[in-house]
Amino acid sequence: MPEQQPLGSIGRKESFASARRLAVVGSLVFLPLATACGGGEDRATESSTVSAAPAAGVVAPAKVEVIAGLTGCKAKIRIEADELRQGLCHTKKADYLITTFPEEKYKRTWLDSASVYGGTYLVGSRWVVSAEPELLGAFREKLGGTIRRLQGMGPTQGS
Template sequence: MSQQQPPVRSTRRGPSRAHRPRAVAAAGALVLLPLVTACGGDDGDRGTGGGKAAPSVTAAPAAGVVAPAKVEVIAGLTGCKAKIRIDADELRQGLCRTKKADYVITTFPEERFKETWLEEARVYGGKYLVGPRWVVSVKPALMESFRAKLGGTIRELRGIGPEPGKQ
């Protein structure tokens, strides 16, 4: 008679360290969903990267500098005091509320976390102002004025599903 061994049960709880950045990036993308859908707008011009982020503006700001990757500094440059919503190892995120707009500033300790976050945000589409280790989500009408203050590149991410008006 052969004896059957009981199935092996894992004692691990939660995502592994290797999966935490992706989980945090996905959570960050979900936090942005209401702002992206409210501020996304359709300018009629869509990215052509087949779903990949495609830069649409690459010029440096008038001041010739690019904002550092710190929520409070970026918020100050845009004229607000950010309310920190997420303070994790992989990202920090602050919400700014001004008379002109509400917007989100997300910073990352490493460039790879920013790229993971952008890849996850691709599902929602929209335009983002992207700099070294930071992303600002603001309505498209203010994107150029923010780029002049902060630097960075405007990236349009194509969402999933059919494009509006082309069904």
């Protein structure tokens, strides 16, 4: 009779893989919530604004907690996966998301997915901040990065 693997170890591997997929999908589900208040921007174009060096003189490393500290909050980690980490910042001014990636390719994939929803983001090396456009300029002064407006699909306001 062939030797069988214990059922528990197979179930754990499948559970872990399912949890990772769920985390990535979950981040995309919450993306419209983070960008829903974009209000009337032209979603038909993608633009970039390159910033000068941040006020601190360094570009924020790709770590949610460090970026959150530089923006004046303590992030609550919502997603912890191999492909990304995401934290929610809640301040008096606004709520915003900080997403970090272990490699640039994961950030590019995330941005490609986010372009379906449109919106404006602050994008750095292996990180993205999803916030109201009014906040992104101040964050750029502290973090560096590029403000990118992504085109969305579907009707815009007034259509």
